Amino acid sequence: MNPVTAHDARRRRRLATEIKDSLRELSNQLALLNHQVGAHLDLKDVDLDCLELITRHGPLSPSEIARRAGLHPATMTGILDRLQKGGWVARERNPEATDRRAVTVHALRERSAEVFKLYAGMNSKMDNLLADYSAADLELLSDFLQRTTTAGQAATTTLAEA
Template sequence: MPDPRDRRRATTEIKGALRALSLQLTLLDRQVSARVSLKDVDLDCLDLVNRDGPLTPTALAGRANLHPATLTGILDRLERAGWIARERDPSDRRAVRIRALRDRSGELISLYAGMSSSIDAICADYTEADLALLTDFLTRATTAGHAAAQHLAVPESEG
């Protein structure tokens, strides 16, 4: 019969490894944002727009767990620096969508290239089944992190 203490120990090690990874990725992002003269939160929002965009400001504020007034300043900085464009939604001329400008995406790709190459090398050591398991775990952990952040978010009426 498996020892429950071994399982708890393994789970604790995974949690510790995730925290360490989170810290290292935060430090990497901090270096990247400094290189391109962005605030950390600006880079986070740009990443969301690159990944999920085009987005309305309301949708972006929700995904970033930011108050809309805070997001306005972030979008102003990103637009001035040439990272994003605010465009009218063709289906609703009153609505605005935020779109990442691809002209500068090469800067970010080159700054993350070292980490990307390292991940490629790490993944090369795993089987397809291992990679599927890791993808499932990381996807589920990401969903859990999102839910935890949503739970802690201050409702707009209180903020």
């Protein structure tokens, strides 16, 4: 291996390590932000996480929410009870299901403004940060984040099944 190639390999390893370290730091910082948002809304961290899943991907069955969150169905029942009692979600019978007990869960839109308001500071900071990037840069960042999310989902599934 010539010196330039060895140098490039070391640089790539260093940069890859910096990216992984930055992602861990970002994960920690977002967890802290989410914890603060949850505290303002009187929601447990896991409740806020499940509400986000329901808001983004719902309506979902309780078992689908549990699967996506990596939680036991009995745990999900307690979370959904708290979210429903707090006026965050509604459970409705699924008319298409063969089992008459089947329900779907959907987020109640009238409460979403409360959540958006608490994330407004972060959203504003992100808008300012992203304004410095070109469209090509944003495409690259979007692709990287989507692929990182997919890798995280695969790792989560693997751990949940172990």
